[in-house]
Amino acid sequence: MKKWVVAVTSAAAFSGTAMAADMAAKAPVYKAPPPVAIYNWSGFYVGLNGGGGSSHECWTITATSLFGPLNPPQAEGCHDATGGTVGGQLGYRWQVTNWVFGLEAQGNWADFSGSNLITAAGGPPGALNDVTKMDAFGLFTGQIGYAFNNVLIYAKGGAAVAHDKYSWTLTPLGAGLLAGSIVGQTIAAGSETRWGGAAGAGIEFGFAPNWSVALEYDHLFMGTNGVTQNSFPPLPANTYFHNISQDVDIGTVRVNYRFGGPVVARY
Numbered sequence: 001m002k003k004w005v006v007a008v009t010s011a012a013a014f015s016g017t018a019m020a021a022d023m024a025a026k027a028p029v030y031k032a033p034p035p036v037a038i039y040n041w042s043g044f045y046v047g048l049n050g051g052g053g054s055s056h057e058c059w060t061i062t063a064t065s066l067f068g069p070l071n072p073p074q075a076e077g078c079h080d081a082t083g084g085t086v087g088g089q090l091g092y093r094w095q096v097t098n099w100v101f102g103l104e105a106q107g108n109w110a111d112f113s114g115s116n117l118i119t120a121a122g123g124p125p126g127a128l129n130d131v132t133k134m135d136a137f138g139l140f141t142g143q144i145g146y147a148f149n150n151v152l153i154y155a156k157g158g159a160a161v162a163h164d165k166y167s168w169t170l171t172p173l174g175a176g177l178l179a180g181s182i183v184g185q186t187i188a189a190g191s192e193t194r195w196g197g198a199a200g201a202g203i204e205f206g207f208a209p210n211w212s213v214a215l216e217y218d219h220l221f222m223g224t225n226g227v228t229q230n231s232f233p234p235l236p237a238n239t240y241f242h243n244i245s246q247d248v249d250i251g252t253v254r255v256n257y258r259f260g261g262p263v264v265a266r267y
Contacts (some may be wrong), residue, residue, distance in 0.1 A: 038149060039149050039150035039206045040095065040260055041093050041095045041100045041145075041147055041152055041206070041258075041260070042094045042095045042260050043093065043259050043260020044090070044091070044092050044260070045091055045256045045257060045259065045260075046088070046089070046090045047088065047090075047255050047256035048086075048087070048088050048089075048255055049085075049086070049087055049088065049089060049106070049216075049253065049254040050084070050085065050087075050252060050253060051084070051250065051251045051252035051253055052084050052085060052251060053082070053085055053110065053248060053249055053250035053251065054080045054081070054082045054112065054248070054249050055080065055081040055082075055112045055114075055134045055162075055164075055247070055248045056078065056079075056080050056245075056246065056247045056248070056249075057078060057079055057080075057081060057130075057132045057244060057245070057246055058075075058078040058244065059076040059077065059078070059118075059130045059244050060073050060074065060076060060242060060243045060244075061073060061074050061076055061240060061241070061242050062226075062241050062242065062243055063240075063241040064238055064239065064240050064241065065238055065239040065240075066236070066238045074120040075120065076116075076118045076120065076130050076242075077116040077117065077118060077119050078116060079114040079115055079116035079130065079132065080114050081113050081114035081133065081134055082112055082113070083110065083111040083112040083113055084110075084111055085108045085109065085110040085111070085112070085137075085250065086108065086109055087106060087107050087108030087109060088106070088107060088108075089104055089106040089254065091103055091104030091143075093258075093260075098146055098148070099144070099145070099146060099147075100143070100144070100145040100146070100147050100152055100154065101142075101144055101145075102142070102145075102154075103141075103142055103143070104139070104140075104142075104143060104156070105139070106139040106140075107137075107138045108136065108137050109135065109136055110134050110135055110136055110137055111133075111135065112133070112134040112248075113131070113134075114132055115129045115131040115132070116129065116130050117171065118130055118168075124173065124174075124177060126173050127170070127171055127174035127177055128168045128169065128170065128174050129168065129169045129170075129171060130166070131166070131167045132164060132166055132244075133164065133165040133167075134162055134164050134165075134248070135163055135164075135165065136162070137160065137161065137162040137163070137248070138160070138161045138162075139158065139159070139160050139198050139220075140158050141156040141157055141158035141159075141198055142156065142157065143155070143156045144156075145204075150205065150206035150207075150212075151204070151205055152203070152204040152212075152214075153201075153202075153203050153204075154201065154202055154203075154204065155199075155200070155201045156201070156202070156218075157197070157198060157199045157200070158197070159196075160195070160196045160197060160198035160220040160222065160248075161194070161195050162193070162194055162220065162222060162248065163191070163192075163193050164191065164192055164193075164194065164246070165189070165191045166189065166191065166192075166227055166229060166242070166244065167188065167189040167190075167229070168186065168189070168229065169184050169185060169186050169187070170182070170183055170184065170185045171183065174187075178234050178235075181234060186232060187231060187232050187234070188229040188230060188231045188232060188238075189229055189230065190227055190228050190229035192227055194222055194246070195222075196221050196222035196223055196246075197220070197221040198218055198220050199218070199219055199221070200216055200217055200218035200219065201217060202214050202215060202216035202217065204254075204256075210257055210259070210260065211255070211256070211257055211258075212256045212258065213254065213255050214253070214255075214256070215251075215252075215253060215254075216252050216253075216254055217250070217251050218248075218250045218251075218252075219247070219248070219249055219250075220247065220248035220249075220250070221247060222245075222246035222247060222248060223246070224243050224245040224246075225243070225244060225246075226241065226242070226243055227242045227243075
C-alpha cells in the first residue's frame with residue numbers, strides 16, 4: 001500500500017513540474033519596439049534659393065503724346081524673357097499630426113531678358129525691337145503640405161511683385177533710317193513695379209535635424225498693365241503708352257535651416 005502511495009505521489013509531482021516547465025517555456029516575452037524617428041517641420045526657417053525662369057510678355061501700343069490715341073491699338077508682338085535668379089526666403093511652419101502649414105516671404109534678384117521684332121508700332125515695321133528685362137521679384141505666400149516623416153509635399157499661393165524694365169532698340173533697318181544711329185541703340189525706355197498673384201508647389205527633404213533641401217515650381221499671374229516709355233535722341237521728345245501682359249514661370253532649388261525642435265522619437 002505504501003509503495004502505491006509513493007508511486008502515485010511521485011508521478012503527480014513529476015507531472016506538475018513538467019507542466020510548469022512547459023508553461024514557462026510558452027509564456028510570451030514582451031520586448032519594447034525600437035523608437036521611430038519623426039521629423040519635426042515646426043519652427044522658423046531661413047534659406048537660399050537659385051534657379052531659372054521665363055517671363056512671357058506681349059506688348060500693344062495704345063497712344064503717343066505727340067499723336068494721341070491709336071485707333072485701333074497696334075499689337076507689337078510677344079517674347080519670352082529668360083534667365084537665372086538667386087535669392088532668399090524666410091518663414092514659419094507649424095505641424096499638426098502629418099499636416100504642415102506655413103507662411104513665407106521670398107525675395108529674388110533676376111536676370112530675365114528677351115526681345116521681339118516689332119511688327120507694327122506706329123512706325124516702319126522691322127525697325128525696332130521690344131526689349132524686356134525683369135530684374136527682381138518677391139513672393140508672399142501661405143503654404144499647406146503633408147509630411148511623410150522627413151519628406152514634405154506642399155502647395156503655396158499668395159501675392160507676387162516684380163520689377164521690369166522696357167525699352168525700344170534699333171535693328172539694322174532702324175539704324176539705317178536714323179542717321180548717326182547704331183544697331184542696338186536704345187531710343188525709348190520705361191520701367192514699372194507690378195503686383196499679381198502666385199501659385200506653386202514643391203517637395204522638400206529633411207536631410208538633417210534642422211536642414212532641408214527642396215525643389216519648387218511657381219507661376220506668377222501678373223496680368224496686363226499700362227506702361228509708359230520716354231524717347232531718347234535722335235527721336236523727338238515723345239511718350240509712348242503700352243499695354244503689356246506678363247506671366248512668369250520659375251523653377252528653383254532651395255536650402256533651408258530651421259530654428260525648431262529636434263527630431264522626435266516615438267514608440
